[in-house]
Amino acid sequence: MTSKSDRSSFYTMGVDSGSLTGKAVIIDGNRQIVSHSVKQLGFVSQKAVMMAIDDALEKAGLALEDITYTVSTGYGRKRLEIAGKNLTEISCHAKGANYLYPEVKTVIDIGGQDSKVIAVDPSGNVKNFAMNDKCAAGTGQFLEVLARALDVELTEIGALSLQSDADIKISSMCTTFAESEVISLVAEGHTTVDILSGMHKAISGRMKGLVGRVGMQQPVMMTGGGAKNIGLVKALEKTLGVSIFIPDEPQIIGALGAALFANDFATGIRKKVEEEQDLDKSRVPAKDCASCSVQNFQLNKN
């Protein structure tokens, strides 16, 4: 039997190699978050992922060798050589969300390249899910492109959009066409804040369709970089008619879920090793039986 102190003496890591950011979370054997990091450099940037890993390790005062098991997720999950396993963001976001908020039933994740809605069971398993079926429509990349077209910092668009009470409709969700539409709206004299508000409503409308496919149950949590956009959160709440729980660090939920899976795997492996060690202790070598193929036998403890 492993003691609590023994259990906490091992560490696992989850790494989310996303399309726009690299995230790493380290947890201890008691499944407590030790450190985390988010780095942004470029599309599925390995450098950003390595920076996030190094940063998380440094914050935790650990070296890579101290990590018992690593699970990767995100678009670049298969490229991370240090990972023992890789899992999709769907499973990892469900697991991470359940850890932070065990009652959560629906997770909305708006990431860089994908938007998804996940129905979660009480154990943090995926009950059902729906993803955007194509391209970057309605995702973080969509917002980045449009923010650039409007010459506004991505971090500012949420608060700015809340200043609007206009009802501007952006009909196209294709990033390329929406950019043209935004340019057209600017040319027509619409203000930046009104256009930003229209963008958020357009994404909310699209997400409502995904939510409908899964079937929304409350409580609802939002994860991913999109959750840091207050304008988008408010638009979603209004469109869905619910309150949405936003974790303190919504971008790390996938990595957190991966770290929890890593903990499961590591615990399973440790348990198996311990059982084998116990089994080995209960075996005694057979003596003077050279002609017999049975080299050892198990003591009957009963």
Place this chain on the structure above:
Amino acid sequence: MAVQEAKRANRLKSGKLVNKLVNEYWEDLINAKKTGKKVVYTTGLPIGPFMAAQDMAWIHGEGYGARVAARHEEKEPQTFAENKGFNRELCSYARTQMGCAMFAELGVPDDLNPGPIATEIPAPDAIVTCYPGCSTGPQWDWAIERVFGKKIPWFNVVIPYHMGRNGSTYMKGEEFEENVKYVVRQFEDLIKFLEVVSGKPYNWDKFQELMGVTKKVGKLRMEAMELCKAKPAPASFFDWSIQIAPVNYLTAWPGTVEAMQAVKDEVQERLDNGVSAVPNEKYRIFWEGIMNWNKLGWMADKFASYDATVVAGRYTHMAFWHEPDTIDPEHPLRGIAINHLECQLNLGYPITEERMMTLSKDYSIDGIVFHGARTCRSFSRSHFLLAENLNKKMGIQSTSFEGDMVDDSFYKEELVNTRIEALIESLEAQKSRG
């Protein structure tokens, strides 16, 4: 969890027999003019026997596009068609055949280097369109006519939707019976049209013989597919995709009965010996959508690597002489009409859902993969509704991704991977819940 290992699909060996038939068909087609045969371009449903009975050659537009893609020769004709102004969003089957037709008629530009299959298409003497649920088909044939710059005799068989009005269900009801009569009347006119084009009376004896062959092949294929209700399945959707040719543009081609019999025998033998399509079947998947012809092997191995067998699909199991018992070779028109009216593309939503639910139950389906073909929205028009309702009514989870029939530039491999892996992980979680 969904850990992708290097496992490969155990595909049917007898599937290769189809290649021989395809090669024979192709040789006959490219030499048709030399042997005095008229060439008919067709699009839509399999109507080859109508022409074969009159000793005419035929090119099935979609089948041709699929063959060009399966030989990885599709890029050059697609590029040529796009350079000539055919939009990239246009049906990729049409774009591929348009490019090939233009190679034949206008010559190959210096900057393109197409493969042999893409450049050997003979010019049409007539066009027969026979489309269900697609508005592109007739316009495609119209464009073909313009490419060749002359008035080409053209016959359009209209296959009306079977919407399910007034209680009409699959192969039953007033709407169904009226539609059958309407299509039969058009087939009678088609035969008169072919008599004019060929310049000789219609050879009914030959037509009846060919429809007898069609019935046999259709029956063998359905029986072989039904053997895959067994767990684990001895063959997969990807095997059945290869077996589309003998029931599509090769319908009633000499040797198709023997080829399909060999396939059925191999499936039965596998079943008897416990050999499965996927080495370690854990999940059974339904494929909803048209096959991606240039990704066939890639997809087959991908699912095998997740211990998942794609056991059935709307494309394979709900079309291509899927109701062989309705064919009476002595009076074949009604049976042809029924098979074409009740095919996968032509059914109204309630009937489609009912058929999919039946297949999902019969084949013990765990999950559904919806492939939304970028350039065939007609096929994917009910995907969201089907996903929602099959989940609500049967608890079947699904995932969807975007690809295409024969234009692989619409694929983003990692987008496809993530969606399929997410489904597998979700199914695993479901199984662990019990």
